[in-house]
Amino acid sequence: MIRRTVNFLDSRTGAVPFLRKSLRYIFPDHWSFLLGEIAMYAFIVLVATGVYLTLFFEPSLAETTYTGSYKPLQGLAMSEAYRSAVELSFDIPSGLLMRQTHHWASNIFVAAILMHLLRVFFTGAFRKPREITWVIGLLMLFATLLEGYLGYSMIDDLLSGIGLAIGYGVALSLPVVGANLTLGLWGGPFPGDPAFESRMYVAHVFLLPILIGTLMAGHLALVASRHHAQFKATKRATERKLVGMPAFPAQVPRSLALMFATVAVLFLLGGLVQINPIWQWGPFEVSQGTNGAQPDWYLGWLIGSLRLVPGFDVTIGDYTLIPNPFWGGALFPLVVMAVLGAWPWLERRFGGVRGFHNILDRPRDVPGRTAFGFAFFTWVALIFLAGSADRATVFFGLDYESQVVFFRGAVIVAPIVAFFVTRRICRELKRGEEIGVDKERAEEEAEEEAQEAEREKEPAPA
Amino acid sequence: MTTSPDGEHDSHDIVAPGPQSPRSELAVAALLVAAAVSAIAFIVVYSLEKFSTQHELLGITLAASFAFVAAALLLFGERVLPSEEVAEDYPEAAAPMEQEEVAKVMEESTSGITRKRLLVGAGGTAGGAIGLAALTPALSMGPWIDVAPLYRTPWRPGRRLVDDKGKPYKAEEIEQETFYTAFPEGSSDRNLGASLVVVRVDPAALRLPPERAGWAPEGILAFSKICPHAACTVAIYQKPTYGPTQPGPALVCPCHYSTFDPAKGGEVLFGPAGRPLPQLPLTVDAGREIRAGGNFSDAIGPSWWGIEMEEPH
Numbered sequence: 001m002i003r004r005t006v007n008f009l010d011s012r013t014g015a016v017p018f019l020r021k022s023l024r025y026i027f028p029d030h031w032s033f034l035l036g037e038i039a040m041y042a043f044i045v046l047v048a049t050g051v052y053l054t055l056f057f058e059p060s061l062a063e064t065t066y067t068g069s070y071k072p073l074q075g076l077a078m079s080e081a082y083r084s085a086v087e088l089s090f091d092i093p094s095g096l097l098m099r100q101t102h103h104w105a106s107n108i109f110v111a112a113i114l115m116h117l118l119r120v121f122f123t124g125a126f127r128k129p130r131e132i133t134w135v136i137g138l139l140m141l142f143a144t145l146l147e148g149y150l151g152y153s154m155i156d157d158l159l160s161g162i163g164l165a166i167g168y169g170v171a172l173s174l175p176v177v178g179a180n181l182t183l184g185l186w187g188g189p190f191p192g193d194p195a196f197e198s199r200m201y202v203a204h205v206f207l208l209p210i211l212i213g214t215l216m217a218g219h220l221a222l223v224a225s226r227h228h229a230q231f232k233a234t235k236r237a238t239e240r241k242l243v244g245m246p247a248f249p250a251q252v253p254r255s256l257a258l259m260f261a262t263v264a265v266l267f268l269l270g271g272l273v274q275i276n277p278i279w280q281w282g283p284f285e286v287s288q289g290t291n292g293a294q295p296d297w298y299l300g301w302l303i304g305s306l307r308l309v310p311g312f313d314v315t316i317g318d319y320t321l322i323p324n325p326f327w328g329g330a331l332f333p334l335v336v337m338a339v340l341g342a343w344p345w346l347e348r349r350f351g352g353v354r355g356f357h358n359i360l361d362r363p364r365d366v367p368g369r370t371a372f373g374f375a376f377f378t379w380v381a382l383i384f385l386a387g388s389a390d391r392a393t394v395f396f397g398l399d400y401e402s403q404v405v406f407f408r409g410a411v412i413v414a415p416i417v418a419f420f421v422t423r424r425i426c427r428e429l430k431r432g433e434e435i436g437v438d439k440e441r442a443e444e445e446a447e448e449e450a451q452e453a454e455r456e457k458e459p460a461p462a
Numbered sequence: 463m464t465t466s467p468d469g470e471h472d473s474h475d476i477v478a479p480g481p482q483s484p485r486s487e488l489a490v491a492a493l494l495v496a497a498a499v500s501a502i503a504f505i506v507v508y509s510l511e512k513f514s515t516q517h518e519l520l521g522i523t524l525a526a527s528f529a530f531v532a533a534a535l536l537l538f539g540e541r542v543l544p545s546e547e548v549a550e551d552y553p554e555a556a557a558p559m560e561q562e563e564v565a566k567v568m569e570e571s572t573s574g575i576t577r578k579r580l581l582v583g584a585g586g587t588a589g590g591a592i593g594l595a596a597l598t599p600a601l602s603m604g605p606w607i608d609v610a611p612l613y614r615t616p617w618r619p620g621r622r623l624v625d626d627k628g629k630p631y632k633a634e635e636i637e638q639e640t641f642y643t644a645f646p647e648g649s650s651d652r653n654l655g656a657s658l659v660v661v662r663v664d665p666a667a668l669r670l671p672p673e674r675a676g677w678a679p680e681g682i683l684a685f686s687k688i689c690p691h692a693a694c695t696v697a698i699y700q701k702p703t704y705g706p707t708q709p710g711p712a713l714v715c716p717c718h719y720s721t722f723d724p725a726k727g728g729e730v731l732f733g734p735a736g737r738p739l740p741q742l743p744l745t746v747d748a749g750r751e752i753r754a755g756g757n758f759s760d761a762i763g764p765s766w767w768g769i770e771m772e773e774p775h
C-alpha cells in the first residue's frame with residue numbers, strides 16, 4: 001500500500017527524491033529551537049481566526065445606532081465598524097472566542113518572535129551563512145508590529161482613535177514629506193477620509209499578511225537550505241557534521257504536538273482570559289480622551305520613547321524642521337532595526353570573525369557580543385518600562401515627573417553598566433570553567449603519576 | 463548520507479527499531495478518543511442556545527480537543543515511533559562550478575553588445591517611468607501636495623462656544639478647578655480644530671503674553687483640545703503635583719503627559735510637546751454667552767516639517 005502510493009506520486013510528480021530528503025532532514029535537539037515554531041503556529045491560528053472575523057466585521061465608518069444586546073451602548077451613535085465588532089463579541093455564537101483568540105495569538109506571535117530573536121542573537125546563529133535569514137526575520141517582526149497596530153486600530157473604538165492619533169502625529173513628524181505623506185494616506189486631516197478605514201482594512205487582512213507569509217516562507221526555505229545551526233552537544237557535532245533527530249519518525253510528531261498544544265493554549269486564553277474589551281472603550285470621538293485604555297504591550301517601547309524625549313522641536317526661527325514625535329516614534333524603532341539588521345556585518349567587520357559557522361556559541365564564550373546585546377536590550381527594555389510609568393503612578397503612587405527624570409538618566413547609564421557587568425560575568429564564568437578543566441586534568445595526571453609510581457615500585461618478579 | 467551513530471541495528475534498515483510498547487499504543491488511542499469527545503462537546507455547547515455565546519465553555523472544549531491531540535502525538539512520537547539521533551554532513555557551502563557557469567553565461571551572452579551603457583540607461587529610464595506611472599493612480603488618495611487643510615479650523619470671530627448637546631456656554635457656567643469641552647456652534651466635531659478645553663483661572667494669576675491681552679475675559683481661557691505633540695486629546699486638568707515647575711493647575715495630555723500651563727497661554731511645563739497649546743481668544747457678549755474672538759494663536763494639532771506658526775484659517 002505504502003509502496004503503491006509512493007510509486008503513484010513519484011511517477012507523476014517526480015517529488016519522491018525530495019520527499020526522501022525531507023523525511024530525513026535533521027533537526028538538532030534543543031528546547032530553544034522551538035520558539036520560532038511557536039511563532040509559526042501562532043501565525044496559522046491568526047490566519048484561521050482572522051478569516052473567521054472577516055465574515056462578520058464591517059470595515060465602514062458609516063454612522064449607525066447600536067441596538068445589540070450590550071445594554072450600556074444601546075442607542076449610541078457609532079460606526080458600522082465598531083457596531084459589528086461589538087456584535088461579534090456579544091451576539092454571534094463563538095464570535096468572542098474567535099476575537100479573543102485572535103488577539104491572544106497576536107500577542108503570543110510577537111512574544112515568540114522576540115524570544116526567538118534573542119536566542120538567535122545570543123547564540124550567534126545569525127552568522128554566515130545565515131545573515132539573510134536574520135534580516136528577513138527582523139523585517140517580519142516589524143511587519144508584525146504594524147499588523148497588530150492596524151488590527152486594533154480598525155475597530156474604531158476609543159482605543160483605536162487614540163492609537164491612530166499618535167500614529168498620525170508621528171507620520172506628520174517625518175522629515176520633509178511628513179505632511180504630504182500623512183494627508184495622502186489619511187485623505188485629509190485626522191481623522192481623515194472615511195476611506196481610510198478601507199485602507200487599513202486591506203492592509204491588515206491582505207497586504208501585511210501576504211508580506212508576513214512570504215517572508216516566513218523565505219525564512220524557512222533559507223533555514224532548510226543551509227540546515228539548522230547546532231550547539232556542540234556531542235563530540236560528533238562539528239562545523240561540518242549536523243547531529244539531531246530526523247524529521248520522520250522523530251521530529252514530525254513532536255512538532256505537530258507543539259502545534260496542537262499552541263492552538264490549545266490560545267483557545268484556552270481566548271475563552272477564559274479577557275483581552276481588549278472593546279465595549280468598555282466606547283465609540284471613538286475626536287474630542288474624547290482617556291487614560292484607561294492601554295495599547296498592546298508590544299507597542300509599549302514606542303510609547304516609552306515618545307514620553308522620554310524632552311520637549312523640543314527642531315526649528316530655525318519660525319520654521320519647524322523636525323517635530324518632536326519623530327525622535328521617539330520613528331527614529332528610535334528605525335535605529336533599533338538598523339543596529340540589529342547590520343549586526344552580522346558589524347561583527348564580521350569589527351569582531352574579526354569570518355568564515356562559516358554552524359556551531360552555535362554559548363553566550364559566555366563571546367563576551368563582547370553578549371555584553372553588547374545585554375546593553376542594547378537593557379536600553380530597549382528600560383524605554384519599554386518608561387512606557388508604563390503612568391501605570392506605576394496609578395498603582396504605586398510614584399510621582400510621574402520624577403519617574404521620567406529617573407528614566408531619562410537610566411537609559412544612558414544602565415546600558416553602560418550592563419555592558420561591563422555582563423562582560424565581566426562572561427569572563428569569570430569562562431575562567432571558572434577553565435580552572436575546573438585544569439583541575440580535572442591535574443587530578444588525572446596526578447593519578448596517572450601515582451599509578452606509574454606504583455608500577456615502578458613493584459619489584460620485578462624475580 | 464544518513465548514518466546511524468552506533469550501527470547497532472541491521473545495516474539494511476534505515477530506521478532503528480522502535481521501543482515496542484503496546485500499552486503506549488493503547489494510551490495514544492485513548493487520548494485520541496478523548497480529543498474526539500471534546501470536539502463533539504464543543505459542537506454540542508455551540509448548538510445549545512443557552513450556551514452558544516458562552517465563550518468560556520466553548521474555549522475550554524475546543525482547547526481540550528487540541529490539547530488531547532497534542533498529548534497523543536507526543537506520546538506517539540516518544541513511546542511508539544522509534545527515535546534515534548542521526549548525523550549528516552552540512553550542505554556544501556557553495557557550488558563554485560555553477561557559480562562560474564552562471565557568470566560565464568551572463569558574460570558571454572552580453573559580450574557582443576557594443577552600446578551597453580546606452581541600453582542600461584534606456585532600460586533604467588523605461589523602468590523608472592513605468593514605475594512612476596504605476597504609482598500615479600495612488601495620487602487619487604491624497605491631497606498630497608496642498609497641505610492647507612491642516613491649517614483649517616472652524617473658528618471665526620463671534621462664533622459661539624457650545625457643549626456637546628449644542629447648548630451655548632454662558633460665562634457664569636465656567637467654574638474654577640474644572641474643565642469644559644466646547645465646540646463651535648453648528649460645526650461637525652470630527653474636525654481636529656473644533657474641540658476646545660475651557661477653564662477659568664483667577665484673573666490675577668494670568669500671565670498671558672502681552673499680545674494676548676484681552677483673550678481671557680474674566681479669567682476664562684480656551685485652548686485647542688488637541689495636543690500639539692501627537693494629536694491625542696488633552697483630557698486631564700490636574701491640581702499642581704510638581705512644585706518646582708507647576709505653580710497652578712495644569713492641562714495634561716494622558717498619552718505622553720505633556721503638561722501645559724493655562725495661565726501662561728498654554729506654555730509647556732513638562733513632557734515632550736515641542737510647542738504651547740494653541741489658545742483661542744474669547745469674548746463674552748451682552749447676553750453673557752462666550753464667543754470666539756478670532757482664530758487660534760498657532761496652527762493646531764501636531765507639527766510637521768515647514769509648519770508655519772501663524773494664525774490658522
Ligand code: FES
Pocket residue numbers: 689690691692693694715716717718719720733734735
Ligand atoms: S500626544 Fe499629547 S503628549 Fe503626546
